[in-house]
Amino acid sequence: MGKKLMGRRDFMKSSVAGLGSFVYLASNEKKQEKKQGERKFIYRTLGKTGIKVPVIGMGMIQPSNPALVRAALDAGINHFDTTAIPAVQENNLKMFAEVTKGRPRESFIIGVKVPSPTDPATGLYKEGVTTEAFLKKFDFSLKWLNMEYVDVLYHYAVSRKESAFYEPIMKAMEKAKKEGKTRFLGISAHMNVPEIVQIAADSNFYEVVIAAYNFKQKNYLQVREAIAKAASAGLGIVAIKAIRGGLKEGEKPINPRASLKWVLQDPNVHATIPAFDTFEDMIADLSVMDDLTLTDPEKEDLKRAASSAGLYCQGCGQCVKQCIAKLPIPDLMRAYMYTYGYRKPSIGRELVVSLGLPGHICEVCGPCPVQCLNGWNVSRKIRDIVRLRDVPSEFVV
Amino acid sequence: MRKGGGMRRKVCFFILLFIALLYWAGGIRTPSWSSGPGGNPSLFPEISRWKRSGEIQIFFPRNLYNYIDGGAELYLKYDFQELEVAEYLNDKKASVTVEIYRHKTPTDAFGIYSQERLANAKYLAIGAQGYSEENILNFVLGNYYVKMNSFNTGPEDQEVLVIFAKRVAEKLGGNGSLPSIFSSFPKEGKKENSEKFIAKSFLGYSSLHSGFTADYELSGKKFQLFVIEGEDQNDCRNMIQEYLQRTGNLGKRIEEGHFTVKDPYQGEIDFCWKGKYIWGALNLDEPTIRAKYLKLFEEGLPERK
Numbered sequence: 075m076g077k078k079l080m081g082r083r084d085f086m087k088s089s090v091a092g093l094g095s096f097v098y099l100a101s102n103e104k105k106q107e108k109k110q111g112e113r114k115f116i117y118r119t120l121g122k123t124g125i126k127v128p129v130i131g132m133g134m135i136q137p138s139n140p141a142l143v144r145a146a147l148d149a150g151i152n153h154f155d156t157t158a159i160p161a162v163q164e165n166n167l168k169m170f171a172e173v174t175k176g177r178p179r180e181s182f183i184i185g186v187k188v189p190s191p192t193d194p195a196t197g198l199y200k201e202g203v204t205t206e207a208f209l210k211k212f213d214f215s216l217k218w219l220n221m222e223y224v225d226v227l228y229h230y231a232v233s234r235k236e237s238a239f240y241e242p243i244m245k246a247m248e249k250a251k252k253e254g255k256t257r258f259l260g261i262s263a264h265m266n267v268p269e270i271v272q273i274a275a276d277s278n279f280y281e282v283v284i285a286a287y288n289f290k291q292k293n294y295l296q297v298r299e300a301i302a303k304a305a306s307a308g309l310g311i312v313a314i315k316a317i318r319g320g321l322k323e324g325e326k327p328i329n330p331r332a333s334l335k336w337v338l339q340d341p342n343v344h345a346t347i348p349a350f351d352t353f354e355d356m357i358a359d360l361s362v363m364d365d366l367t368l369t370d371p372e373k374e375d376l377k378r379a380a381s382s383a384g385l386y387c388q389g390c391g392q393c394v395k396q397c398i399a400k401l402p403i404p405d406l407m408r409a410y411m412y413t414y415g416y417r418k419p420s421i422g423r424e425l426v427v428s429l430g431l432p433g434h435i436c437e438v439c440g441p442c443p444v445q446c447l448n449g450w451n452v453s454r455k456i457r458d459i460v461r462l463r464d465v466p467s468e469f470v471v
Numbered sequence: 472m473r474k475g476g477g478m479r480r481k482v483c484f485f486i487l488l489f490i491a492l493l494y495w496a497g498g499i500r501t502p503s504w505s506s507g508p509g510g511n512p513s514l515f516p517e518i519s520r521w522k523r524s525g526e527i528q529i530f531f532p533r534n535l536y537n538y539i540d541g542g543a544e545l546y547l548k549y550d551f552q553e554l555e556v557a558e559y560l561n562d563k564k565a566s567v568t569v570e571i572y573r574h575k576t577p578t579d580a581f582g583i584y585s586q587e588r589l590a591n592a593k594y595l596a597i598g599a600q601g602y603s604e605e606n607i608l609n610f611v612l613g614n615y616y617v618k619m620n621s622f623n624t625g626p627e628d629q630e631v632l633v634i635f636a637k638r639v640a641e642k643l644g645g646n647g648s649l650p651s652i653f654s655s656f657p658k659e660g661k662k663e664n665s666e667k668f669i670a671k672s673f674l675g676y677s678s679l680h681s682g683f684t685a686d687y688e689l690s691g692k693k694f695q696l697f698v699i700e701g702e703d704q705n706d707c708r709n710m711i712q713e714y715l716q717r718t719g720n721l722g723k724r725i726e727e728g729h730f731t732v733k734d735p736y737q738g739e740i741d742f743c744w745k746g747k748y749i750w751g752a753l754n755l756d757e758p759t760i761r762a763k764y765l766k767l768f769e770e771g772l773p774e775r776k
Contacts, residue, residue, distance in 0.1 A: 135545050141737045142675045159542035160607065161587035191566075191622045193558075201564065202623050264536070349544060352672045353736055354717070389537070412529060421529050428526045 115150055116363045118344040120310030123258050123281055125183055125225065127153040129338050129366075130359050133314065133349035134166050143173045146356060147182065155284070155312070155347045158187035158230045167218035179221065185282075185312075186215045187230035187262060190243065197233040197265070199240050208246035216255060226282050226310075227256035233265040233389075238273045258282055264315075265389050268296040275304035282310040287343065288317070289336045289380050292447035293390045298340060305342035313343045328379045330355075332372035334362045387411070393452060396444045399436075402429055403444065403452055410459045420470045423462040435460050514555055514571050516638040521559040521567065530554040548670045549583040550575035552614075559635075565623040567635055571643075572616040578650050582668035582681075584611040594664060597636045599647035602664075608632035612640055613647040652683055655771035656696060657764055660689035673699060674753075675736065678713035684753075687764075694755035696764060698772070701747045711744060729765070741765060748772050 117126045131153030132146045143154070156166050167186070174182060188211045191200045212227065227250055232238045238261060250256050260282035263270035267285050274280040283304055287297050305311050316337040317330045330348075337343055350356045368376070387407035394403055405425060413422030435456060436442065442453040462470070515523065528538070532551055536543040552573045559567045574580040581599070587609065592602035598617070601610025606628060608619045617639055624631050640646075653666050665686035673682035674697075684697040701707040704727075712725050718734050732740050741761050742751025750768045755761045 135542065139675050145675075145736045157542050157545070159539060159545070159587065161589055161609070162542065162545065164589055165586070191568075191620065200566065200622055351675065352677045353675045354677060411534075421527065424526045 113150065113360060114364050116338075116366065120282060120312075120344045121305065122308035123226075123310050125258075125310070127183060127345045128363070129343075129345055130334070130363060131155065131183075131312075131345050131347040132356075133157075133347035134170065135162070135349045135351070139351070140169050140173045142351065142353065142356065143170060145353060147173070147177065149356065149360060151360075152181060153183045153185075153345055153347065155185045156187065158189045160189065163187075163215070164218055167215055171218065171220040175220075183225040184219070184221075185226040185228055185260065185284075186212070186219075186224045186256075187228040188212050188215065189230045192231075192237075198236055199243075203240070203242055205242045205246040205249070208243055209249065212246070212250055212255065223254055224256050226258045226260040227251070228260040228262045228282075228284060229280070230262050231264050232261055232270050233263070235269065235273055238270060238277070244279065258310075260284060260310075260312075262314075266391055267291075268293060268300040269391070271297070271300035271304050275300070275307040275309060280309065282312065284312045284314055284347075286315040287313040287337055287340075288315055288333060289376055293392065296390075298342075301340065301342050305344075310345075311343050312345045312347060313337045313340075314347060316346050317348055329372055329375040331358060331362050332368060332375050334359060335366050335368050335372065336376055338362065338366050339368070387448065390447055393444045393446055398439045398443065399432070401431070401435065401456065403456070405429055406456050406459055407450070407452070409462070410455050413459060413462065419462060420467070422459065423465065423467065423470050426460055426462050431460060431463070514639070514642055515557045515569060516642050518559060518635060518638060521561050524558045524560045524566070528554075528556040530556070545586065546572065546583055549579040549586075550670070551579075551583075563623070563625075565621065565625070565631075567622075567624070567631065568620045569635060569639060570618040570620075571639070572618070574614050574616065577611075577613050577647060578668055579670060580611050580614050580616045581650055582670050584609065584616050585667040588664065590662075590664060595633070595636070597633070598640050598643075599649055600664075601636060603629055603632055608636050610636055610640065611647065612643050613645055615643050617643075650683065652698060652700060653685065655698065655768065656683075656685050657767035657771065659767075660687040662686040662688060673697070674734075676714055676717055678717065679710055689760060692755070692757060692760070695753040696750070696768060697753065698748055698750040698768070701749065703747050707744055707747055707749055710749065743769060745769065745772070 116129045118129055119126050128151060130151065132143070132151050133155045134143065135157050146154075154170065156170065157163050170184070188208055190203045190208060192198065193200055216222070216224070227247055229238070229243060229247060247256075247259050251259055258281040259279065261270065261274045261280045262284035263274075264286050267287070271283055271285050274283045285297065285301060287294070287301065291297055301311050317333045334346060334348065337346055348355075348359050350359055387404050389404050391404065394400065397403055406429070409422040409425040412425065413419045436453040437457075444452045446452050513527075515527065530538045531553055532547055535546060535551060535554060538554065538556065539546070552575055554573070555571050557569050559569070572580070572583070574583065577599075584600075588602055589604065592604050595601040595603060595608070595610070597608075598610040598612030598615075601608060603609075606621045606624070608621075608629075610617050617636070619632055619635055619639075621628050621632055649666065650668060656666070662685070667684045668681065669684065670681050671677075673679040679699060680701070682697050682699045684695050687694050687696060699707070699710065701710060708725055711730070715721065715723055715725070715732065718732060720732050723730070723732075727744050727746075729743050730741070732742070734740050737753060739756070740751055740753060741755070742749055743765055750765065750772065752761050752764055755764070
């Protein structure tokens with residue numbers, strides 16, 4: 075309450091200022107630099123877990139190339155994270171087991187996520203998600219890995235508070251830890267990141283958090299603040315989507331090295347896990363550790379990329395708190411996107427109708443207090459899109 | 472009276488304006504009585520004793536991560552175009568989620584399917600190919616990759632999923648087939664259902680575009696064969712040139728024929744180049760078997776040129 079909200083203009087100012095404020099490394103950082111063969115490595119400690127990891131790890135999204143994982147291990151990367159797409163995960167973990175065969179178990183850190191059936195519309199777990207089902211899936215992961223334990227077991231892709239504290243899953247995770255099947259418990263936040271990171275910080279349950287964090291996020295200041303709180307509460311912080319986050323379709327990252335540096339200049343971020351899929355990218359990502367300082371051209375690249383306006387609702391949820399009528403604004407923005415962005419008004423209409431909105435919308439509240447981080451005139455877009463309710467469905471595809 | 476008529480004209484004007492806007496947005500469906508082309512029929516069939524729940528969700532390349540966070544990038548590599556998701560419920564509170572991914576080409580759809588398919592699953596003749604496990608049934612058909620997950624379906628789980636899969640396949644139409652280039656792969660020792668299509672950065676090198684692979688096992692030796700289909704001879708020459716540079720194999724003459732290369736990450740690789748094809752073997756250290764398979768492969772390829 076009473077917290078001043080940031081408008082688009084303020085955001086753009088802070089965005090540029092934010093880039094400036096991240097320029098310098100914490101003074102004690104360089105003392106932690108170590109040599110790994112010829113390459114300089116920077117290690118940070120993953121919060122109270124005490125695990126030391128290089129700031130560059132590896133996110134494995136494609137199971138097909140064991141040579142790449144082997145090369146990463148040989149290069150000194152010891153922190154690995156796996157995908158949660160069920161079938162890919164199985165192939166992925168089996169491949170990882172094959173590659174790490176013969177290597178001491180304690181020589182690498184592996185994080186595993188267990189997905190549970192979620193209602194795609196609400197982000198909440200479906201009725202009947204149980205402790206037993208979660209543990210069964212996790213046991214399969216251990217079997218595929220051919221390992222006794224993982225280092226971090228993650229509660230996967232949590233976007234709602236109710237899910238973060240979903241009792242059957244918390245019980246399952248607790249049991250897995252008690253039985254020595256995982257050393258630590260974590261949570262991953264891709265959407266609604268500030269709130270989930272904050273929840274993790276206050277939970278006294280989660281020990282590591284994976285959080286989407288990049289300079290293109292409209293709410294990156296809130297993400298940064300939440301990460302700082304979580305780090306000071308002793309959580310290990312792993313940043314994801316550092317390079318590709320916020321990119322449009324077919325858009326190539328402007329400067330992957332600069333993007334990684336930007337994230338890693340936040341001393342509260344302990345590690346990143348870029349999903350490189352070529353040897354060239356692996357070498358480029360590792361080279362970030364030679365010097366985390368952003369060069370002037372890199373700063374320019376980031377400023378240029380940060381200033382390009384986003385076209386899509388990022389689901390930060392800020393507007394829902396501000397709206398007097400408590401309208402489901404992200405859903406309405408999605409309907410707007412379907413209708414005008416993708417020219418699918420039937421889907422836009424179906425979504426609008428399914429929301430069960432009141433008769434008069436954005437007409438009676440007076441000046442709209444919603445300040446969208448994208449800078450959109452939200453009430454105008456809503457008034458536009460809700461008109462679809464009045465068009466008979468047979469006129470729309 | 473005049474005033475009322477003016478109001479009606481205004482209302483009519485705004486309705487027409489709104490319809491014009493929708494038309495501009497590409498969303499007006501030609502009425503069923505018209506002789507013009509119809510719109511897209513729904514991809515999701517009616518299934519008796521099951522009811523569709525909620526809206527159909529649709530995702531595109533730029534917001535796919537909203538649905539499969541942490542996995543969207545893999546789909547994007549396979550030229551993902553659009554995903555539609557519907558959930559079905561029955562009166563016993565069981566649910567089936569049907570995800571229909573549309574990719575740019577059938578090869579892309581097969582590619583992502585091949586990344587996810589499980590070697591030990593039960594394979595089914597649905598679409599070009601499908602497989603099922605507990606609570607899962609996935610299949611590929613033309614440009615579509617269909618994934619279905621069930622929940623609380625009890626002992627009838629597999630039957631339920633097969634019914635859904637057959638109905639969805641009917642809606643999509645046709646059967647499709649796996650990429651024909653796999654018929655060029657030697658049959659001896661090939662592991663069933665091990666074929667894959669890697670859409671980008673084959674073998675971990677961005678210069679190598681895409682490639683097709685299959686796993687083999689012969690006399691206890693496990694290895695892989697691969698083929699890269701370039702656009703033309705020149706494309707293959709450029710790929711090889713860059714690959715040799717990246718792997719430090721400088722000074723080799725780049726002409727059609729046989730290459731043995733020391734790859735710093737993958738050991739010794741044998742490959743051949745002819746026309747728009749590059750084919751080779753990975754993890755096969757037995758020279759005689761290597762030579763035999765490269766020859767067999769070559770025999771399978773010429774008819775494709």
